Amino acid sequence: MESKRLAGEKAAEFVKDGMVVGLGTGSTVYYTIMKLAERMKQGLVFKGVPTSVETEKIAARLGIPLISKGEINKIDLGIDGADAIDPDFVLIKGGGGALLREKIVAEAADQFIVVADPGKFVPNLADVEIPVEVIPFASELTEKHLKSLGCHTKLRVNNNTAFITDNGNYILDCKFEEIKNPKELETQILRIPGVAENGLFTDMANKIITLNALGEVVILAK
Numbered sequence: 312m313e314s315k316r317l318a319g320e321k322a323a324e325f326v327k328d329g330m331v332v333g334l335g336t337g338s339t340v341y342y343t344i345m346k347l348a349e350r351m352k353q354g355l356v357f358k359g360v361p362t363s364v365e366t367e368k369i370a371a372r373l374g375i376p377l378i379s380k381g382e383i384n385k386i387d388l389g390i391d392g393a394d395a396i397d398p399d400f401v402l403i404k405g406g407g408g409a410l411l412r413e414k415i416v417a418e419a420a421d422q423f424i425v426v427a428d429p430g431k432f433v434p435n436l437a438d439v440e441i442p443v444e445v446i447p448f449a450s451e452l453t454e455k456h457l458k459s460l461g462c463h464t465k466l467r468v469n470n471n472t473a474f475i476t477d478n479g480n481y482i483l484d485c486k487f488e489e490i491k492n493p494k495e496l497e498t499q500i501l502r503i504p505g506v507a508e509n510g511l512f513t514d515m516a517n518k519i520i521t522l523n524a525l526g527e528v529v530i531l532a533k
């Protein structure tokens with residue numbers, strides 16, 4: 312999709328020499344990674360921290376130097392996509408199942424840029440399911456606990472079997488009737504034993520790169 316390419320490529324301009332860059336997951340940030348590989352050939356020096364096995368493979372194929380798992384201390388800039396963005400820049404992520412590593416990277420990054428086509432903007436986050444990564448042990452109990460927060464849960468499946476994340480966990484997609492306070496909900500979900508992470512990303516995005524109604528790339532900042 313052209314809008315994903317334009318937004319994704321623009322974000323690559325924010326990477327400077329010497330940076331450690333969190334590389335997100337998905338079809339929009341894919342274009343960022345491609346552009347970064349192009350800039351690398353022109354002399355840009357940086358190192359990447361991939362947020363998924365999928366991104367790790369893409370980056371490795373393009374020859375992007377990656378920081379190995381045990382050596383990630385500082386991330387200058389994180390760039391990633393989103394499934395939904397509300398007017399307060401609260402995000403829902405995890406459509407690709409990479410939310411746990413994505414949140415670790417977004418939280419650690421000094422700056423976090425989101426790349427998204429305009430279709431990702433929603434007036435109401437409750438219109439979108441929140442992915443919750445749960446460890447398989449006693450996941451029925453975790454699910455029951457989640458339901459008590461007032462949502463409908465659905466185990467994510469792939470080819471008729473449970474979808475397994477890069478961390479060996481399940482994903483429960485949770486639909487709430489309303490979300491009054493996303494920050495509070497993010498914390499409430501995280502408090503449930505068995506929950507590894509949830510796809511609500513509050514207070515994280517510094518900039519959102521998207522397209523306006525004229526199809527021009529715009530950078531929204533808080």
Ligand SMILES: O=C(CO)[C@H](O)[C@H](O)COP(=O)(O)O
Binds near residue numbers: 337339392393
């Ligand atoms: O959260 C994600 C993966 O876990 C992605 O960032 C999100 O699904 C957006 O993907 P795309 O850029 O392909 O629309």
